[in-house]
Amino acid sequence: MTRKKIGLLFGGRSGEHEVSISSAKAVATALTDQDNFQKYELIPIYIDKNGVWHEPEIGKQVLNSGKSMVSENIDHKKLWQFPSQVGEVEVWFPVLHGPNGEDGTIQGLLTLMQVPFVGSGVLGSSMGMDKIAMKTVFAAAGLAQVNYMAVTREQIWSGPCVFPKLCDRLDETLGYPCFVKPANLGSSVGIAKAKNRSELETALDNAASYDRRIIVEAGIKGREVECAVLGNDNPQASVVGEITFDADFYDYETKYTDGKAQLIIPAQLPAEIISKIQEMSLQAFAAVDARSLSRVDFFYVEESGEIFINEINTLPGFTALSMYPQLWAASGIAFPELVNRLIELADAK
Numbered sequence: 001m002t003r004k005k006i007g008l009l010f011g012g013r014s015g016e017h018e019v020s021i022s023s024a025k026a027v028a029t030a031l032t033d034q035d036n037f038q039k040y041e042l043i044p045i046y047i048d049k050n051g052v053w054h055e056p057e058i059g060k061q062v063l064n065s066g067k068s069m070v071s072e073n074i075d076h077k078k079l080w081q082f083p084s085q086v087g088e089v090e091v092w093f094p095v096l097h098g099p100n101g102e103d104g105t106i107q108g109l110l111t112l113m114q115v116p117f118v119g120s121g122v123l124g125s126s127m128g129m130d131k132i133a134m135k136t137v138f139a140a141a142g143l144a145q146v147n148y149m150a151v152t153r154e155q156i157w158s159g160p161c162v163f164p165k166l167c168d169r170l171d172e173t174l175g176y177p178c179f180v181k182p183a184n185l186g187s188s189v190g191i192a193k194a195k196n197r198s199e200l201e202t203a204l205d206n207a208a209s210y211d212r213r214i215i216v217e218a219g220i221k222g223r224e225v226e227c228a229v230l231g232n233d234n235p236q237a238s239v240v241g242e243i244t245f246d247a248d249f250y251d252y253e254t255k256y257t258d259g260k261a262q263l264i265i266p267a268q269l270p271a272e273i274i275s276k277i278q279e280m281s282l283q284a285f286a287a288v289d290a291r292s293l294s295r296v297d298f299f300y301v302e303e304s305g306e307i308f309i310n311e312i313n314t315l316p317g318f319t320a321l322s323m324y325p326q327l328w329a330a331s332g333i334a335f336p337e338l339v340n341r342l343i344e345l346a347d348a349k
Contacts, residue, residue: 003041006031006343007089007115008059009106011047014098015189017068023095023318025063026325026335033336040343043085047096050074055083091346092117093339095318099184102315103129116346120291120314127288128314131183131215134288141287143280143309146218146299147174150183153212156204167200170216177219180204182211193219220308222299225267227281228316228327229294230338232345235285237278238327242267263323265330273300276307284312292345295324 008031010024011017024044031042044059052071054062062069092110094117096102102119104126110117120128127133132150139145155166170178180203182190190210192203200216207214228238245261267274281296295316299308316324328338 001038003039004343005041005043005088005090007086007092008042008044009047009092009094009096010044010059011049011062011068012096012098012101012106013047013049013051014096014101015185016097016101017049019317019319020095020097020101021062021066021068022320023097023322025066026318026320027093027095027339028063030336030339036336036340039340043089045083045086045089051079051100053080053082053086056085089115091115091343093343093346094119094315097315097317098189099129103184118292118342118346120289120294124288124290125314128290128294128312129184130213131181131311132213134311135215137287138284138309141283143283143287144307146220146308148215148217149173151204151214151216153208153214156208156214163201167197167204170200171197174216174218176200179217179219180207181215181217182207183213183215184211220299220301222301222306222308223267224297224310225269225277225300226295226297226323226327227277228324228331229281229285229290229296230292230328230333230341230345232291232348235282237281238331239266240269240274240277241265241323241327241330242269243323263326265326269300273305273307280307280309284309288312288314290314292342293324295327
């Protein structure tokens with residue numbers, strides 16, 4: 001039987017480059033599973049931090065070492081020349097996190113290649129990446145959210161007249177604590193928790209260095225729970241999981257350092273709350289026009305029984321610590337089978 005050639009696309013130019021390598025290693029290992037190995041041939045294509053695409057031999061070296069590499073003396077006229085093996089790929093499996101990876105840009109390129117790929121298309125990816133656009137769509141879908149305000153870099157770096165008035169409005173509208181987030185970054189990069197005016201001003205200035213659009217959200221005391229979605233036109237929701245941690249919030253270090261956070265799967269929640277979270281996850285998936293896979297994050301306020309949607313991640317992490325594969329494992333789909341299903345879903349789009 002001829003094995004289908006799977007292009008594992010990883011690395012990339014975002015700040016989540018190393019996370020992408022870890023995710024790619026896990027997917028590559030799953031493709032060596034006996035059943036998958038009989039069906040699929042792996043073609044690992046590594047994109048380095050300068051955006052250069054490398055041939056599979058380099059991709060294999062990066063996967064084996066787990067270490068990134070950087071091209072020197074780049075000829076920008078040749079930056080987007082692809083390895084010849086790219087033409088052999090029958091299904092792409094991108095595990096590129098953050099900007100230039102899950103924001104619709106690479107999805108647009110793969111669409112132009114006319115080759116099936118795992119994950120959402122251009123619209124779903126860009127909507128799932130941009131927190132402001134995402135929240136606008138969630139509001140239109142009737143999904144409950146915490147209070148928030150969208151601001152711009154121009155307002156933050158405007159000078160001594162506009163910036164204080166902006167902070168005054170944030171004080172009055174959201175209060176403290178609040179969270180300041182760049183609109184288009186993942187893995188908690190650039191996010192800060194502000195507990196007073198001084199911290200708010202610092203957080204806004206820092207976030208503006210990452211993105212020209214920023215979102216500020218009211219803090220809420222709730223349990224952080226997540227649900228995984230798998231499918232295309234008839235998606236399924238997984239069991240619900242909970243994240244607990246000792247840090248001030250679920251920041252980058254907490255997410256990707258073993259032992260910093262605890263995943264409770266399944267979460268110990270009332271049955272009606274679990275059902276509601278699963279229902280809201282499918283609604284969010286449909287609202288942004290997601291495909292294949294997503295992880296949807298919520299806050300559950302136990303005292304009031306309220307559930308607030310936080311965000312959808314259309315290309316969640318696949319590391320050993322990642323919630324998405326663990327949720328499906330607890331739902332009866334082991335990691336190698338999950339990878340197989342995602343490839344099948346890409347072909348079925």
